[in-house]
Amino acid sequence: MPAPKIKLCGLNDTAALAAALDARADFVGFNFYPPSPRFLSLDLAAGLGAQAAGRSQRIGVFVDADDAAISAAIDAARLDGIQLHGHEPPARAAELRSSFGLPVWKVLSVASAADIDRADGYAGAADFILFDAKTPKGTLPGGMGLVFDWALLGRYRGALPWGLAGGLTPTNVAGAVIQTGAPLVDAASGIESAPGIKDPALIAAFCAAARAA
Template sequence: MAEVKICGLKQPKEMQLCAKLKVQWVGYVFYPPSPRFISADHAQILHKSAPSSHEGGPKRVGLFVKPTFEDVEKILRKVNLDILQLYTSTEQAELFRKQFNIPVWQAKGIASLADLPTQKTLIDGYVIEAPSSSKDSQPGGLGRTFDWTLTEKWHSPAPWLLAGGLTPENVFRAIKISKAQAVDVSSGVESSKGIKSLEKIEKFVLNALNGVA
């Protein structure tokens, strides 16, 4: 049994389903090149379509790629985010943690054991996924897996989520091999790029939570 984050939501019906399924986190993508990008106004509509985390709904995670303080501040003026998920350096992630006093997750692309964090920092959590390459248009949401055995015996300095290439069909196996306590999916529950499938979301959550192969 693992906790679940569904990332890249764009429609209120997706938010409502995630709340109904008791998903722990939902992700809003604030990175314009992504097919899952939404504006602050759009995120505000999504936020209002389901109970807030204080009301028992999913926690809202804002995804940013190498943002400035101003980038994040503009979003926070309109959207009440519970967590910042950052594609940036450890040093920068710590600065954002201090600046906004909001939990920060750092996204980490993993190709070998040496890439896994081992030192305690101000970072509250990690999203562990396959590394991006110079040919990729975005750092995450690539639908690409990595060697799940790398995390099998890893002692993480903070809670972490397994991401990258997860689908309803492989999530149970991924949890079993990686020993992940939480999983993060985006492209793996889409009917086409950037468009979520309600059926796939439900199947993914049920398989992750109930250990269905």
């Protein structure tokens, strides 16, 4: 089995991004959701986007954002892809894909088999599905360090490529890859020393563990 692709999400300073690039992360995620501790202003996004240029694919993370906010972030960070982490239906994913001409990733929050089955509705509308843990009502939609039952992924037979998120750390990512065969793994809180504060040592350890699986 080939090593999984790696996405490191919520990078918000030059040192963290440098560590991610040195660890050869395939994708770096920039969070444009204001309530998140990983939120990135457009000014900072411009600098980080330039820093990552040519070394990693830059993915913008949005939660039920309007076109103007997405457009501004694309322009500032020179984004290579759009990740939808809210309640965006397939029609919205397809609309953004058409409007901006960029790949669209749709995050599906998983607590049951029915949540896995929702992925089929995004075939032809999104380019990639990211299965994440469902967070409690009234909390942030991701980055909470929660893990879902990976056995549920055995149901997925969809057409879209997919990745695994939700509570992945340097300690558990190898086991996750072995159990699920995930072709991509995504970490946010699992590479932090505190919410929103990335740890370069954990970044390096996560990438090494994912590839070693």
